Amino acid sequence: MNGSTAAVVMDGTGVKAVLFDLDNTLIETSRAGAEAIRQTSELLKSTLSLDDSTISIISDKFKQKLFQESFEPLAGRSIDEVRVGHWEESIQEAVGSCSSPSLAAQCYNLWKNSRLQALHLSPEICDLLRQLRRRYKLLLLTNGETQTQREKVEAVGCEEFFDAIVIGGEHVEQKPYVSIFTLCFNMLEVKAKDCIMVGDSLDTDIQGGVNSGVRATVWISRAGGAVPDGSVRPDYTIPTVLDLPVILDQLN
Template sequence: LAEELTQEYGIPGDVSVKITTTYLKLFRKCPDNKIHTLDTWRMTLWSKALGEKYSYLARKIYERWLYLRYYYLTLASDVVCMLRQLRVKYLLGLITNGPSNAQWEKIRKLSLEQYFDVILVSGDLPWEKPEREIFRKACRVLNVKPANCAMIGDKLETDILGGIEANLGYTIWISTLDKPSLLKRDPQPNFIIKHVTDLLSILNGGLDVSEFEDSSW
């Protein structure tokens, strides 16, 4: 987007980078606002990031940013295939932290409702991950015992810790490039996988779980 600001509107390259960086910081700090709609709030943030000289571009830049956001933020075809396969045999739940409007926008843009039996957004509830209550809420909605559930996530401090605190049957951590391995002080999942689609092999028993990393020390 910074390149487009320079190419389309003649904004100097260093200024374009500063504008997009400023917007990202503002957006991450406060992605939603209870008083304004998402569109109005984001255009306000873009207006601040663009500064007085370029604030007249706020609507155009916001619309372009929104298009690019969901152009790149998509579910990979192998993940969609996995979700469809799992849904045949298992009840699936999605728990996400964040403001209600912003999170539900992502959920609907990505058409996630068709893949899950329950979706909980912390902004709609008095709890967020890793609080055990939000996990127990999902279990109640699905009408399953916590011991019969598995929590899969890539964030140790929310997904895995929350699953452990809620006494779920298993926790499975998806390692990331910036966090490829565990430290002893980290919450300890039952298993570590490198890609979410490895779940099929674990849950369906297609491979011996010993092929995946057991996190026990």
């Protein structure tokens, strides 16, 4: 665990609330996504009789379209329709055509359902959240499109662990904007200096925590990597959220 407490506000009072990110902080979304891509690739392989290289190109194109998604209003289209379109475009761009109108929808449904099935809160993290909630107010603050993030929350059954859940897509601004953090503080009836922000993204979680003036920011970096030059610097870096109690003990 790395800690740099010089920038942490210490005023004699303890932490009252913890704000958690969801994806790749409490649940392993990247691993679930990789499993979903694997299963969908098998479907494409058996349906289109393509070589592994072409299947990889289709999958990479789909992942790139996901990455480039805007969370702006979808012009009357549901997120499901948008992502079926991602698969259809990815197949067409790689092979020049889509073998049947329903193939893209099959790919999307398999990818979506297998990803949700692979998501879970580990027993250890469930125990951690139960322990923390005895002492702190807990809030889940996740960026993303509303339906997608709500489906994840439901799939992993995490509502019981939090005093409030805030989905970025339901608001005008998402992390790292101060407005959504202010909303969270108001919901919990705490001040920024009473809270810590825990998440895996330097650009959204840590930057947002710094922007909004939380007591401390905690970066989840499974690889234990150094903070890139020019990036916001977290107050603490840990490889897993399970190490959070040690940091809370220091702050209190």
